[in-house]
Amino acid sequence: MSQLPKLINEPLPDAEAQCRQLAELIRPQLHHNPALVGIFSGGAWIAERLKELLDLPEEVGMIDVSFYRDDFAEKGLHPQCRPTLIPFDVEGRHLILVDDVLYTGRTTRAAINELFDYGRPASVGMAVLADRGERELPIAATYCVWEVALTDGQNLVLGRKDDGQLAWRLEHA
Amino acid sequence: MHNPQLNKDGELIHLMSIEGLPQRILTQILDTAQSFMEVSAREVKKVPLLRGKSVFNLFFENSTRTRTTFEIAAKRLSADVINLDINKSSTAKGETLLDTIDNLCAMHANLFVVRHASSGAPYLIAEHLQRIGRDDVHVVNAGDGRHAHPTQGLLDMYTIRHYKKDFSQLRVAIVGDILHSRVARSDIHALTTLGVPEVRAIGPETLLPKYMDKLGVQVFHNMEEGLQDCDVVIMLRLQNERMTGALLPSAGEYFRHYGLTPQKLARAKPDAIVMHPGPMNRGVEIHSAVADGPQAVILPQVTFGIAVRMAVMSIVAGN
Numbered sequence: 001m002s003q004l005p006k007l008i009n010e011p012l013p014d015a016e017a018q019c020r021q022l023a024e025l026i027r028p029q030l031h032h033n034p035a036l037v038g039i040f041s042g043g044a045w046i047a048e049r050l051k052e053l054l055d056l057p058e059e060v061g062m063i064d065v066s067f068y069r070d071d072f073a074e075k076g077l078h079p080q081c082r083p084t085l086i087p088f089d090v091e092g093r094h095l096i097l098v099d100d101v102l103y104t105g106r107t108t109r110a111a112i113n114e115l116f117d118y119g120r121p122a123s124v125g126m127a128v129l130a131d132r133g134e135r136e137l138p139i140a141a142t143y144c145v146w147e148v149a150l151t152d153g154q155n156l157v158l159g160r161k162d163d164g165q166l167a168w169r170l171e172h173a
Numbered sequence: 174m175h176n177p178q179l180n181k182d183g184e185l186i187h188l189m190s191i192e193g194l195p196q197r198i199l200t201q202i203l204d205t206a207q208s209f210m211e212v213s214a215r216e217v218k219k220v221p222l223l224r225g226k227s228v229f230n231l232f233f234e235n236s237t238r239t240r241t242t243f244e245i246a247a248k249r250l251s252a253d254v255i256n257l258d259i260n261k262s263s264t265a266k267g268e269t270l271l272d273t274i275d276n277l278c279a280m281h282a283n284l285f286v287v288r289h290a291s292s293g294a295p296y297l298i299a300e301h302l303q304r305i306g307r308d309d310v311h312v313v314n315a316g317d318g319r320h321a322h323p324t325q326g327l328l329d330m331y332t333i334r335h336y337k338k339d340f341s342q343l344r345v346a347i348v349g350d351i352l353h354s355r356v357a358r359s360d361i362h363a364l365t366t367l368g369v370p371e372v373r374a375i376g377p378e379t380l381l382p383k384y385m386d387k388l389g390v391q392v393f394h395n396m397e398e399g400l401q402d403c404d405v406v407i408m409l410r411l412q413n414e415r416m417t418g419a420l421l422p423s424a425g426e427y428f429r430h431y432g433l434t435p436q437k438l439a440r441a442k443p444d445a446i447v448m449h450p451g452p453m454n455r456g457v458e459i460h461s462a463v464a465d466g467p468q469a470v471i472l473p474q475v476t477f478g479i480a481v482r483m484a485v486m487s488i489v490a491g492n
Contacts (some may be wrong), residue, residue, distance in 0.1 A: 018281025064208065067220035067487075075183070077222070079201055083211040117217035 012168040015158060018129045018145045019046055019166065023053035025143040026096065026127060029057040030054065034125070037061035039111055040082055042158035044099030045166055046129060050098065061086040063097075065110035084114065091119035096142070100158040102128040105139035132169075151163055177299055180308075184492040187312040188485050189295045190321040191362040199366055203331050205484035206477070212249065222487045226283040230256045231273075232315070233289045238451055238475065239315050239325070243286045246482035252284070269453060270294065271301050278302075284311045284490055292318030298336065310490040313482075319355055324485055325450050326359030328478040330367060332470055333405055335477065336446050336473035340364070346373040346399055348431060349409030349458055350380040356450045357409055361388050375399035377422040396431055400440040408433055408449045411458045424457045434460040438468065442472075446470045 026034070038047030038060055047060040066081035097111055112124055125142035132150050150156060153173040160166055176193050180186045181484055185198055212220055228247040232240050240256065247254045268276075274285070287295045295314040302310050316322040330340075345364055351357040351374050364372050365388065374385050375393045385392050393399030400406060410425060421427050433447065447459075447469045455461050463469060 065206070067212070067222055072222055072491055077205065077487050081205055081208045083208045085211070113221070117215055117219070119216055 012156075012170065013146060015129060015166040015168050016049075019049045020053060021145045022046070022127055022129060022143060025145070026050065027054060029094075029125075032094040034096045035061065036089050036096050036098055036127075037063050037086065037115065038098045039107060040064045042166075043098045045158070045160050046100060046127075047098040048131055049166065050127070059087045060098075061088065063111050063114060067116045068110035070106055070110065073089075075133070082149045086115075086118050088118065088148055089156050090115060090121050092122050094123045094125070095121045095124045096127050098127045101156050102126070102131050102139075102141050102144070103134060105137035107137045108139050109137055129158070130154060132146075177296065177303075180492060185488050186308070186492050187295070187299045187314075187325050189275060189299065189314045189317075191323045191359050192321070193367065194366065196366050196368070198449060199327070199330065199363060202327055202481065202484050202488060203334060205314060205488060206327075206331055206480040209249075209480040209483040210477070212483075213476075219249050219251055220292065221251050222227075223247065223250040223283075223490055226252045226490060227281060228252045228254050228284045228286060228486065229277050229282045230254065230315075231259065231277075231285055231287045231289075232257070233259045233287075233294070234316065236288055236315070236413050238478075239288065240286075242475065242478045243313075243315060243324075243354055243482050243486075246479050246486060247284075247286075249479070250483055250487055252486075270297065271486050274298055274301060278305075278307055278310060282310060284313065284486060286313045286315050287317070288315040288488075289317050292320035294318075311465050315490065316355055319353055319358070321359050322450075323359050324482055325356050326363040326480070327485065328474060329360050329407065329450070330363045331477045331481050332446070332448060332464040335473070338403060339369045340369050343369045343404045344371040344373070344402060345369055345405040345407065346375055346393075346403045347407045348375040348396065348399070348411065348433065349452060350386075350411055351376055351409065352380045353412060354409050357407075360407060361390055365389055373399050373403070377421065377427075386462040396437055397440050400434075403441040403445055406433065406438065406441055406445055406447045408447065408453075408459050410450065410452060411454055413454075424454075428457055432456070432458055432460060433463050435462050435466070438463055444468075448474055451475070 036047045036050055038044035044062045051060050062085045064082045064084050066078045127143040128141045130146045130148055131144045132148055133139055155171040157169050157171050159169055178187045244254050244273055283467050287391055294317050295312050299312045308362055309464045314323055347357050372390045374390045375394055447463055453459055453464055
């Protein structure tokens with residue numbers, strides 16, 4: 001954790017500008033014809049944005065990992081789960097999972113497991129706007145714009161405003 | 174009054190009846206079922222939610238469709254499923270219901286799916302589990318006597334929402350032997366809770382309970398009048414044994430008055446859907462031209478039933 005820059009306080013970076021940076025990190029890989037899969041809800045918004053910025057012809061996938069979470073025994077089923085929608089054939093494709101914040105890695109683990117129930121992808125990458133460290137699994141982002149450390153009780157949340165613009169906010173437990 | 178189906182946080186721990194459940198829980202079940210519908214379309218039709226859990230199907234009454242769909246649902250949740258053939262089991266040798274439950278708990282059961290001819294049997298089991306401190310074991314009612322068949326009620330609501338989108342403008346008719354029907358009771362409670370403004374009960378006087386108006390249901394003895402401008406028609410199975418019990422003159426006579434023919438269906442809205450919980454008696458409560466016609470959604474009901482039962486089992490097992 002110590003190598004990560006400490007987040008002192010707001011103002012937070014512009015999430016829309018970060019989406020543009022993330023798109024440029026992915027652009028050199030477009031010759032692989034990757035398919036994007038956004039993790040609900042923040043990751044799905046970012047995946048939609050990346051599709052526009054990279055001018056991808058294909059619909060992005062949306063994944064809700066509620067049925068694959070490892071804390072079902074403690075927390076039960078999330079009261080609001082949405083259908084996972086993968087509108088392309090996963091078999092043999094290069095996939096890029098998209099999420100807003102990479103933290104423990106448990107959501108990523110669940111998403112990878114779920115994707116494999118659709119077929120065997122050629123590869124799975126991971127694109128995130130923010131990496132807040134403190135991983136509990138051997139998982140890393142392939143594309144990341146912002147490395148940030150938070151203090152206990154702080155939570156970084158991506159929201160979507162009425163005009164569709166994405167913006168960060170900091171929540172305190 | 175405390176609802177034994179809910180824990181102190183208001184979460185569903187058993188499903189025994191739709192009566193008394195808040196709208197948010199019914200909606201949560203329908204929304205979750207929608208997510209499970211997508212799972213059934215995948216290459217691998219399984220999710221790991223109930224991996225390592227044991228689901229016991231306890232059917233003290235015969236059933237094929239309900240038992241099979243519960244079994245498929247539990248298997249798609251990765252649970253181990255044990256079907257007990259009660260007629261050949263210890264119950265036939267005189268063991269009491271609660272002794273059977275204690276023994277199955279000793280085999281590490283996590284969830285009981287119960288069908289019983291006696292109304293209230295699932296409540297008895299849930300109360301017993303609470304008394305012996307087994308709040309990790311859950312009960313789902315798969316039909317008890319004339320009382321309730323909540324998963325059928327929920328899959329009917331899922332079907333209606335799938336085709337009609339919104340409950341708040343609908344006119345729904347339930348036709349047939351409502352007096353003996355646990356499906357009708359569960360449907361009426363669910364429709365009312367979800368905000369359907371007009372629920373109609375259609376049938377002969379001998380097969381309609383006296384208290385229908387207390388449930389907010391309009392009663393019709395003339396089927397043509399009752400079906401007028403309906404959006405949804407739910408047909409009930411006429412149980413053959415009713416004929417011998419002097420409640421009805423004959424199957425032919427019943428079909429003339431209350432069998433759903435294309436002519437009678439024409440009184441409902443042109444886009445009305447026709448539902449039936451099965452098994453159907455063709456030529457008794459429904460004409461084949463309707464059962465196989467474009468307005469029938471009877472087979473989709475069966476498919477939706479799997480997703481709804483996956484939702485119910487995964488929600489109760491997680492709370």
